[in-house]
Amino acid sequence: MNVMLPIPEKLPPDLYGRRERDPLLRVLERLMNAHMHSLRFLHRRDVVGESNDRRLPVVIMARRVEAHDENVVSFILAAPDGGELPTWRAGAHIDVEMPSGRTRQYSLCGDPADSKRYRIAVRRIPNGEGGSIEMHELAPGSRLTIRGPRNAFAFAVPGHGSAAEHLHFVAGGIGITPILPMMRLAHRLGVDWSMVYTGRSKDSLPFLGELAEFRSRIAVVTDDEGGMPSAEVLLTGSRSDSAIYACGPMPMIDTLGKGVQADSEFHFERFSPPPIVNGVEFEVELADTGQRITVAANQSVLDAVKPFRPDLAYSCKQGFCGTCRVGVEGRPEGMLICTERSAGGRLVLDI
Template sequence: MTGLRERYRALPPHPFRRRRDVLMGLAGAMLSGMETVTGRARKVRLPDAADGTRTLEVVERTVVARDENVVALTFAAADGRSLPTWHPGAHLDIELPSGRMRQYSLCGDPQHPDRYRIAVRRIPDGGGGSLEVHDALQVGATVRTHGPRNAFPLTVPGYGSPTRRLRFIAGGIGITPILPMLGLARRLGVEWSMIYTGRSRDSLPFLDELDRYGGHVEIRTDDAAGLPAADDLLGDCPDGTAVYACGPAAMLSAIRARLIGRAGVELHFERFAAPPVVDGTAFTVTVASTGRTVEVGADETLLGALNRSGVAARYSCQQGFCGTCRTRVLAGAVDHRDGLLTDPERAAGQMLICVSRSADGADLTLDL
């Protein structure tokens, strides 16, 4: 009985919403890149400690790719207290010293409750977040966060999922949310396999940590084997498989397209930036404080249009789950496309401008 109890303690809580891809028909849509970097940097301040904000200190810094473009940072609580627990797939909303807010997947071991680890690839033209992490976050530096949140939960076969096996697909820095999932799958004795792809072995982080999994993990690089097709990534993938994928846009699009019509296969994937606008209608938004109007195109987000026009608006995840861009609507009907706001909040005139938009092209007036 003791062993069984320990196995259940290792399980993530059953997710409120499962991240199954129910929009397979949109496989041709363009997906965004690996870091939320669109638009100019904004000063985004987290609330103070009264509502759970924590200060983390960098206690270890390690280069984890041979090309030296990926650095792993390990954090501990600056006040020495214990940290909230987390489960594979979780991320941290981190406020960097500049005030930029960025999300980074936790890639350490959830069984070490006093440490959080992230890994960040240096992106020279990526909007500043990755450059700041690489250049400014040395050992002893501090950042602020509310703690872990999970938008990419792992539902384990036999423990709340009808599937029987797991297939993990990671491309480059997309290994970060996948890495903790491997450890959990092994501890629970779940059948699983993985393919890890990238330009070259020098560009792939954490290769040494993957050695412990032996033949469960296949390393495939473009310089040796060419660009992988969807079938290469999915492998055998019989019915009853749950696929967890994180990587470049082209990789995710190919996987989604290949699985259209496969009702017996679940696809879960991590996307770190704004999804494409689907079935959008052009509309006009007015900033109440200045009277300025901005035209929002049918294929762009409201947040994107404001940034393009130089109107300051807070944002972070750009996917409708963090709430940073929550804005009050003073006039107009809203097409809510987020999964965060409650019905009372929507009725009170709130919207998330990163994904939600005007209903039927009606004009909106915002309290920015």
């Protein structure tokens, strides 16, 4: 959707030679940006669809521990022949196919200007589904296959696509990864910015050493010292003209959302799937075997079926990567079983 706003022909420059926008125009632009942002989330798969889906072999060039508790490791990836990798912009991620066949998504957290190397970082989750543990066991020289980059967390810099005048970043733990290239780009372009970096403890926060040069702009807030931060704390340093970019766990995003002004640009990426609202229990049937499985009102089809089909492919669990799409009787387009559900009737899955 393109909406053109009327722009006055002659605008007086301000004291610093910049053009001063009409206050009403600024409010309209910010409302439009917030609206466009909502549309981007509603059509997240369209955003992802602009991206590169080729499978590319890569080799791990380096592996480094990034958090004092040693639970976050970064990997430098390069093409086996040292050639150029697809370009990307801040906020992008890649799908990583591991030797076991598992696929996981990781934000790119290196420098987009480095055309021959990607950097990702992985938090080890001991009670997870095994993907992070497998990644942590990989050594330099290991080969992987990647897809992407794709960008579902697009970054618009004030003065370069955003009507905001200031940037405020909020990162929760490993949520720092997509924020790092945004922050560096803002810094390089001379855009004023602030950040709140939060997590369980300082030892759990990756890249603290790398962020040291920006210490005056960053407030580090940890649960072990101050408890779970309030919206007010998460917004420390933000202004009424800030665009807010946040990545972290669901409770942090929820808390933050309650404190963000309604007319502010608020862009976020969360770790977990969107909550199921008004779900009802239903049944799925696996076409191969005829087995019937009950999907609880608050459960995804993926989570209900996985114990019976551990080989099911999935990645983002948020409905935008497309990995979990399966055929469904009566639905020509199939279904993303991580997020899509039945309104009540039984579904026959082509698996």
